[in-house]
Amino acid sequence: DTAGTSGEPVEGGTLVYATGDAEPTCLDPHVGGNYPQALISTQYLEPLVGRDAEGEIQPWLATDWQVSDDGLTWDLTLAEGITFTDGTPLDAEAVKVNIEHLQDPDTASSTGWLAVQKIAEVEPVDETHVRLHLSEPDSALLESLSMQWAAMQSPAGIARGMEENCAAPIGTGPFVVADWVPQQHVILERNEDYATPGPQAENDGAAHLERIEWRFLPDPATRWAALQSGEVHVIDNPEPEAITAAEAGGEITHIDAPRPGSVNRIELNSAQAPFDDVRVRQAFVYSADVDPGIETLYQGVATRSHSPLSSVEPMAYSDPSLFVTDLEEAERLLDEAGWSQVDDEGYRVRDGERLTVRIPVSTNQSVAAEQALFEQIQANTRRVGFEVVLTPLDLSAWYGALAAPEDGGENQYEAVSAPYTKVGPDVLRILYHSDSTVPAPSGYFANLSQVTDDELDALLDEAARSTDPERRAELYTEVQKRVLEGYYILPLYDQQNHFLTRGVTDVRTLGTVSTPTFVDARLTS
Amino acid sequence: MSAALDVAGLTVSFPDVGQVLRGVDLRLEPGRCLAVVGESGAGKSVLARSVVGLAGEGGAPATVAAERFTVAGQDVTRADERRWRRLRGEQVGFVLQDALQSLDPLRTVGAEVGESLRLRGVGRPERRRRVLEALARAGLDEPATRAAQRSGELSGGMRQRALIASAIVSEPALLVADEPTTALDATVARGVLELLGRLRDTGTAVLLVTHDLGAVARLADDVVVLDGGRVVEAGRTDDVLGNPGHDVTRALLAAVPHGARRRPPLPASEPVLRATGLRRRYPLPGGGTASALDGVDLVVRRGEALGVVGESGSGKSTLARMLVAAERPDAGSVELAGEPWSELPERRRRPRRHLVRLVPQDPLGSFDPRWSAERVLRTALRVSGSSRTPVELLELVRLPASVLGRRPRSLSGGQRQRLAIARALAAEPSVLVLDEPVSALDVTVQAAILDLLVELQERTGTALVVISHDLAVIRQVCETVAVMHDGRIVERGPVERVWRDPTAPFTRALLEAAVTLP
Amino acid sequence: MTVLRWLLGRLAAAALVAWVVATVVFFALRAAGGDPSEAILGGPGSQASEEAMARVRAEYALDEPLVVQYLLQLARTVTFQLGDSYARRRPVAELVGDQLGGTLALAALGLLLAWLLALAVATAAVRARGPVARRAVGLLRAGEVVASVMPHFWLGAVLIAVFAGGAGWLPATSSDNSLRSLLLPAITLAVPVAGFLGQVMRDGLEEAHTAPFATTARTRGASEAWVLWRHSLRHAALPAIALSGWAFGSLLSGAVVVETLFGRPGLGRLLVDATHSRDVPLVIGVVLVIALGYVAVMTVADVLERVVDPRLRERVEAAATPGGEVVA
Amino acid sequence: MTQALALAGRRRDAARAAASRWLRTLGPGGAVSAAVVAVVLVAALLPTLLAPGDPTAVVPAQAYTPPSPGAVLGTDASGRDVYTRVVHGAGQSLGVGAAATAIGLSLGVVLGFGAALGPRRLDAVLSRVVEVLFALPSLVLALLLVAVLGAGVGPSVLAVGLATAPGYARILRARAQAVAQSPYVRAARLEGVSAPVAFVRHVLPNTVWPLIAVATLGIGQAIVWVSALSYLGLGALPPSPEWGAMLNAGRLHITTAWWLTVAPGLAITVTAAALTFLGRRLSAVAPA
Ligand SMILES: Nc1ncnc2c1ncn2[C@@H]1O[C@H](COP(=O)(O)OP(=O)(O)OP(=O)(O)O)[C@@H](O)[C@H]1O
Numbered sequence A: 001d002t003a004g005t006s007g008e009p010v011e012g013g014t015l016v017y018a019t020g021d022a023e024p025t026c027l028d029p030h031v032g033g034n035y036p037q038a039l040i041s042t043q044y045l046e047p048l049v050g051r052d053a054e055g056e057i058q059p060w061l062a063t064d065w066q067v068s069d070d071g072l073t074w075d076l077t078l079a080e081g082i083t084f085t086d087g088t089p090l091d092a093e094a095v096k097v098n099i100e101h102l103q104d105p106d107t108a109s110s111t112g113w114l115a116v117q118k119i120a121e122v123e124p125v126d127e128t129h130v131r132l133h134l135s136e137p138d139s140a141l142l143e144s145l146s147m148q149w150a151a152m153q154s155p156a157g158i159a160r161g162m163e164e165n166c167a168a169p170i171g172t173g174p175f176v177v178a179d180w181v182p183q184q185h186v187i188l189e190r191n192e193d194y195a196t197p198g199p200q201a202e203n204d205g206a207a208h209l210e211r212i213e214w215r216f217l218p219d220p221a222t223r224w225a226a227l228q229s230g231e232v233h234v235i236d237n238p239e240p241e242a243i244t245a246a247e248a249g250g251e252i253t254h255i256d257a258p259r260p261g262s263v264n265r266i267e268l269n270s271a272q273a274p275f276d277d278v279r280v281r282q283a284f285v286y287s288a289d290v291d292p293g294i295e296t297l298y299q300g301v302a303t304r305s306h307s308p309l310s311s312v313e314p315m316a317y318s319d320p321s322l323f324v325t326d327l328e329e330a331e332r333l334l335d336e337a338g339w340s341q342v343d344d345e346g347y348r349v350r351d352g353e354r355l356t357v358r359i360p361v362s363t364n365q366s367v368a369a370e371q372a373l374f375e376q377i378q379a380n381t382r383r384v385g386f387e388v389v390l391t392p393l394d395l396s397a398w399y400g401a402l403a404a405p406e407d408g409g410e411n412q413y414e415a416v417s418a419p420y421t422k423v424g425p426d427v428l429r430i431l432y433h434s435d436s437t438v439p440a441p442s443g444y445f446a447n448l449s450q451v452t453d454d455e456l457d458a459l460l461d462e463a464a465r466s467t468d469p470e471r472r473a474e475l476y477t478e479v480q481k482r483v484l485e486g487y488y489i490l491p492l493y494d495q496q497n498h499f500l501t502r503g504v505t506d507v508r509t510l511g512t513v514s515t516p517t518f519v520d521a522r523l524t525s
Numbered sequence B: 001m002s003a004a005l006d007v008a009g010l011t012v013s014f015p016d017v018g019q020v021l022r023g024v025d026l027r028l029e030p031g032r033c034l035a036v037v038g039e040s041g042a043g044k045s046v047l048a049r050s051v052v053g054l055a056g057e058g059g060a061p062a063t064v065a066a067e068r069f070t071v072a073g074q075d076v077t078r079a080d081e082r083r084w085r086r087l088r089g090e091q092v093g094f095v096l097q098d099a100l101q102s103l104d105p106l107r108t109v110g111a112e113v114g115e116s117l118r119l120r121g122v123g124r125p126e127r128r129r130r131v132l133e134a135l136a137r138a139g140l141d142e143p144a145t146r147a148a149q150r151s152g153e154l155s156g157g158m159r160q161r162a163l164i165a166s167a168i169v170s171e172p173a174l175l176v177a178d179e180p181t182t183a184l185d186a187t188v189a190r191g192v193l194e195l196l197g198r199l200r201d202t203g204t205a206v207l208l209v210t211h212d213l214g215a216v217a218r219l220a221d222d223v224v225v226l227d228g229g230r231v232v233e234a235g236r237t238d239d240v241l242g243n244p245g246h247d248v249t250r251a252l253l254a255a256v257p258h259g260a261r262r263r264p265p266l267p268a269s270e271p272v273l274r275a276t277g278l279r280r281r282y283p284l285p286g287g288g289t290a291s292a293l294d295g296v297d298l299v300v301r302r303g304e305a306l307g308v309v310g311e312s313g314s315g316k317s318t319l320a321r322m323l324v325a326a327e328r329p330d331a332g333s334v335e336l337a338g339e340p341w342s343e344l345p346e347r348r349r350r351p352r353r354h355l356v357r358l359v360p361q362d363p364l365g366s367f368d369p370r371w372s373a374e375r376v377l378r379t380a381l382r383v384s385g386s387s388r389t390p391v392e393l394l395e396l397v398r399l400p401a402s403v404l405g406r407r408p409r410s411l412s413g414g415q416r417q418r419l420a421i422a423r424a425l426a427a428e429p430s431v432l433v434l435d436e437p438v439s440a441l442d443v444t445v446q447a448a449i450l451d452l453l454v455e456l457q458e459r460t461g462t463a464l465v466v467i468s469h470d471l472a473v474i475r476q477v478c479e480t481v482a483v484m485h486d487g488r489i490v491e492r493g494p495v496e497r498v499w500r501d502p503t504a505p506f507t508r509a510l511l512e513a514a515v516t517l518p
Numbered sequence C: 001m002t003v004l005r006w007l008l009g010r011l012a013a014a015a016l017v018a019w020v021v022a023t024v025v026f027f028a029l030r031a032a033g034g035d036p037s038e039a040i041l042g043g044p045g046s047q048a049s050e051e052a053m054a055r056v057r058a059e060y061a062l063d064e065p066l067v068v069q070y071l072l073q074l075a076r077t078v079t080f081q082l083g084d085s086y087a088r089r090r091p092v093a094e095l096v097g098d099q100l101g102g103t104l105a106l107a108a109l110g111l112l113l114a115w116l117l118a119l120a121v122a123t124a125a126v127r128a129r130g131p132v133a134r135r136a137v138g139l140l141r142a143g144e145v146v147a148s149v150m151p152h153f154w155l156g157a158v159l160i161a162v163f164a165g166g167a168g169w170l171p172a173t174s175s176d177n178s179l180r181s182l183l184l185p186a187i188t189l190a191v192p193v194a195g196f197l198g199q200v201m202r203d204g205l206e207e208a209h210t211a212p213f214a215t216t217a218r219t220r221g222a223s224e225a226w227v228l229w230r231h232s233l234r235h236a237a238l239p240a241i242a243l244s245g246w247a248f249g250s251l252l253s254g255a256v257v258v259e260t261l262f263g264r265p266g267l268g269r270l271l272v273d274a275t276h277s278r279d280v281p282l283v284i285g286v287v288l289v290i291a292l293g294y295v296a297v298m299t300v301a302d303v304l305e306r307v308v309d310p311r312l313r314e315r316v317e318a319a320a321t322p323g324g325e326v327v328a
Numbered sequence D: 001m002t003q004a005l006a007l008a009g010r011r012r013d014a015a016r017a018a019a020s021r022w023l024r025t026l027g028p029g030g031a032v033s034a035a036v037v038a039v040v041l042v043a044a045l046l047p048t049l050l051a052p053g054d055p056t057a058v059v060p061a062q063a064y065t066p067p068s069p070g071a072v073l074g075t076d077a078s079g080r081d082v083y084t085r086v087v088h089g090a091g092q093s094l095g096v097g098a099a100a101t102a103i104g105l106s107l108g109v110v111l112g113f114g115a116a117l118g119p120r121r122l123d124a125v126l127s128r129v130v131e132v133l134f135a136l137p138s139l140v141l142a143l144l145l146v147a148v149l150g151a152g153v154g155p156s157v158l159a160v161g162l163a164t165a166p167g168y169a170r171i172l173r174a175r176a177q178a179v180a181q182s183p184y185v186r187a188a189r190l191e192g193v194s195a196p197v198a199f200v201r202h203v204l205p206n207t208v209w210p211l212i213a214v215a216t217l218g219i220g221q222a223i224v225w226v227s228a229l230s231y232l233g234l235g236a237l238p239p240s241p242e243w244g245a246m247l248n249a250g251r252l253h254i255t256t257a258w259w260l261t262v263a264p265g266l267a268i269t270v271t272a273a274a275l276t277f278l279g280r281r282l283s284a285v286a287p288a
């Protein structure tokens, strides 16, 4: 009997985790920086600070912090006597090495690099004290440092060079990377000397589990079958069907852990026709009619959002009144915007051009339910004369379609849904500040709605500098209002992040990027 | 002494077809040879297979009933499969009609011949000894080499002998041989018949199924004539052949080619085809070359009927191909009506192609399977610019107009052969080359085609070159004959002269091998 | 002499395959867009700096004209130097080597199962006696055709749902090369191929079983089983062996789907990943190994055919000699 | 008038006789297959005849309705009628199979005829090309092509077409060689027919006929392969009711809404099986 509820928790054993996310090409989340890396690195790397369920920053490897009045100098105090699993001490020097590693162009960090972008210099004061000098005030600094992509690694590990460090990064976490057989699994062994449980852990010593076998199982149906047959204990990215089946009772437990930062939304490209006209954006939003679809496709698992921020963000602001379904109004707006002609196929045209909305869909990132929802949006907006063209693309091609034309990309989209995970409301700056329309050398840019609004920029800049929590909240509310009222996005639901477990207790997710931690987990007999 | 085979009231029927054998009575003593003769489809093969309990082989399951049925002294009226299996190979040896395909091409001859021993658990050394002995008894040279070869590496005659060896290896009391000589040329056939005769003389009972009355005359003690599944005549061979009592028997006898053509040789006319010094070599599989033609000179005169005889592989077909310029000789040349022919490029030969026509060995293969007879003839007429109609051509070869709509595959062998001749005649050629025009046909049909050829030549005045391994066929149609051996013409002259008074030793051997009816 | 020539021919074929693979993959992935330096620096969407990209471009000769890059790649491929994977930063040979075993095990078991299934179906068909059995054979025949057109991913999903998710008899996922773990994916791969092989083998068996040499064997007292095993099967196996080369290719294609479905490590999955990340050296490596594997299997099938059928040995030589010139 | 009627009647009789002859040669299995193919053809050419509804009409409120009188094959995640989608998908699925086969055939014809009838050296070169094409399995080609051209039916079709070409080429080469050296072509040449004429009269028709059979078979196969590409997310674009895409979308609901896989799955297998069966029958009855 492997029942999760009835069985007795036991010490030791191997937990099998099956992830549907892509296999990382590097286990060091400093390199690149995507969610799969965050998922697995949670087991062996830990950040300087954590965050609780209420969104409050909590001490972790750093026990205390102090910011100067001008907001340009941060003093962090590190926990004492902490060593990485290779014996290297976690000291101020180590923090410096880590941050410089993130900032080194050779590391090719993206997410982590953004997190420490404003740190101009790291000054080790003594063993346990480190001072960060910023180029400009950054109210989101701790939130950024709480993310797995900025987690601390052994300087000695980093010094081995990228190839070795990618294969087995060395941290302070409850587990140690023991073996990685590409495409098959990563074996994580218990860190017997574990001493740094995070803010949410109950355990204060080594993990109960002896080992974790981290497997890569891309097919959702297979993952679900494997969980049912008891081959694996935890799966992520389950299909809504599986979640409802699990909720119906039985041995399987459901953990709903929406990701922080941004909500899952469709961004409307306001830089080019037809969505350069707010009326057309509004008409699209008014005709999309996503509520019934979300209800049936997600079977109650996902809740409709009307905010640019995730529901786990305390500063999220939402306004449902903006996102009604009103076909007549949509038609009126379109007529007004000059899209008043209709061609033989029933699509609206203006000056001989069709009202076409191209949506590139990433087959690697978009789940079936989401793709079905897009198809519904396609059918719904058609009723007022939009032609939605859905193009499934692999990740490279998808980025290619989004990239700016001058960088070899094509900018071939009117709307797109791109996931973005960051802890805290500062994600708004990354997604909606006009600076984010400037592409990186690769052509990538985060502001896919291509909002360029001076007032919005000003608000975001001020919020980023403001160390007063209340003022910060006020500013972010204002920002969210502007984004919503400008119809730059169509918010859908939180970035879905579900885990199903069977035969294991006390699996928790971190309050930071919602990755599961197994410090407290025990298999049940 | 008990009979090797004693059958009374044997009836075999097939679903949908009905009765194929209707109350056949047979009796065969050890040391004797009983021949079963009859036209194609009379039921000879079914009868032979019934003797080993395999009447329905290769088709629908047969229903077999008999009043009395003993094989090698055992009553088999109610034998089950296991009893039959014990009998087969042990008591009864069987030589199947399709000799060329009756040995598994993937296994060695030794394995095939030894199979019946192996089935009975005879050990390897003992088996090998007996296999070699059987191969030797069947008249194969170098038995050890042959045993290691596979059937594909043996000539037709050798295969037939190997097959017989496999049937006699366990020294059965009864040997059933279905058409053992049909596929063979005269010299080889003679050897096989002699072999069967020796077996009979050593006490084996031989049931010989054949439509070749010559073979019967040579070998059989007794004969039964089958027609429509019934025995219509039975008796001692001399009696039946010498004094046939039934129409079927008489028809069979009449169909055997015999006698010479009653027409004096034509006065020497000018030649239409003249071959000089033809040579052709072919590479051999294992390296080296075989000489198919080795300095052949030949003249075909206008209106003449020239026969070419020789053993299998003596170069007859190669010669035919050279004459119609289907292939270029390595040396020598062919002239057509006094002008160059073989050495011209195809483009320049094409305008005169209508003068020479070939009727190939395998008529079926020479028709486009998708074309109807009418299309075949119409196209042939158009190519040669003739104004005749397909129906006229069919009349020439005595085929009804109803054949026009049919595809070659649905025609009988005789009809196909006629159609092939009709097609050749469309061009009103000066020379008609016929490669083995009757070898694939049964006796009665064969006779009709030969008559047709004679008649055609008289009516149209076309020169004929008839190629055959059967001297009797040549004698019936031709005035002159050329005898080929190893790629050379060893003798040539008026048929009757060669027949009476052969000069070349090879011709003499050929004539001796050919069986004649009393 | 002829063996040597034959061997040289095979080697030439391998080199040709390497050339074609290098050419096709190189130009395909270059045309597919995506900057290779990006693939090297953290994959799509990376935010590598200008300097880093410049450095990588210089290091990988990406700033040379395309023709030069192609020639460099060609030179490496034809000498079978596979280089390092862009995305995984490990030698391609090592990556491919790690995954080769799994895919080969899967394909081999798939082929074996397909053969066994086909054999079972074909022998059952020729041994069927009586009207009921004949009708069953008719159904079997329809079954073969249906099996031959089964989409892998559907079949696999059904098998997983039934045997793993539902009954829990076999693991839904397949991580190692144990029989238990290989069974479901191998069956998934085998069924369509078995459908094809079965049709071919049954045709061959039915023909061989009624051939004169089979009858002759019966006249020697052989039982049906004897005829089947000692005579007919070898004949029926010939076309099936010839098809096995093709079948292996089809299995490798199927492996791309099946490995993803069952979460099995293997070349197919590696290829999908590598293509998505525009990892040119890795794609070339995988495709090259697959193509050469195919050539190898074809060679084995060729040899095997000749072992089973000695007639073919001569035919090769006969075909090599100039035939008589027929009106041309 | 009466004459015209009589003529028409005679034509009808002739047609009927021809039809019955065909039925006899096809056998019961072949006849059933032909019927299936005919229905699929109707669905492909005139889908509204069989299913008047809109295959893309979304009614979320009616999602996951099991088969019922209102929706004979149930509805999908977006409440679209599965029957209507299957019928409307026939055109694309069949078109996909036909297009892929057409590509494979055309290339196969060029390679095969070139190798069979061209000079020896050309044969050697083309045979190598065929061998190499063989060595690139279809899904490998497809992955590459989709990377270049983007997802969608076009690249998949092209990939499957390219992957099947060597097979056709090999069959064609063997067949054309056999026919070109057949006794009947030799016989025609000996009658004085020139090589090009003999090619048109004999080689072409006798090579093409078995090819029709093989192509029929190939269409079924191509449908299946293109559907496999849908699994990798490389197939038809939404909301197209292409069967492979439907099957793949439905696959995730196999335990909760079985009809979502059964309907397109059966459509694929039955159509492909019918085409395969028909192809095999045709090649069996084709004059060799
Ligand atoms: N297994 C079978 N099923 C149905 N009909 C059969 C079967 N075997 C033979 N027949 C039929 O029985 C008849 C006699 O055939 P059989 O082979 O005995 O003729 P035959 O005298 O040997 O002729 P040939 O000289 O051509 O060999 C033919 O009409 C044939 O079609």
Ligand SMILES: Nc1ncnc2c1ncn2[C@@H]1O[C@H](COP(=O)(O)OP(=O)(O)OP(=O)(O)O)[C@@H](O)[C@H]1O
Pocket (backbone or CB within 6 Å): B282, B283, B290, B291, B292, B310, B311, B312, B313, B314, B315, B316, B317, B318, B319, B469, C323, C324
């Ligand atoms: N195309 C060829 N390639 C190789 N060898 C050939 C070819 N044609 C004929 N031969 C060989 O040339 C010799 C003469 O063959 P040919 O066919 O002319 O004999 P034939 O007298 O017609 O024999 P049969 O009576 O068996 O038809 C034989 O040894 C044969 O094997």
Ligand SMILES: [Mg+2]
Pocket (backbone or CB within 6 Å): B044, B045, B046, B097, B178
């Ligand atoms: Mg017979």
Ligand SMILES: [Mg+2]
Pocket (backbone or CB within 6 Å): B316, B317, B318, B361, B435
């Ligand atoms: Mg000959």
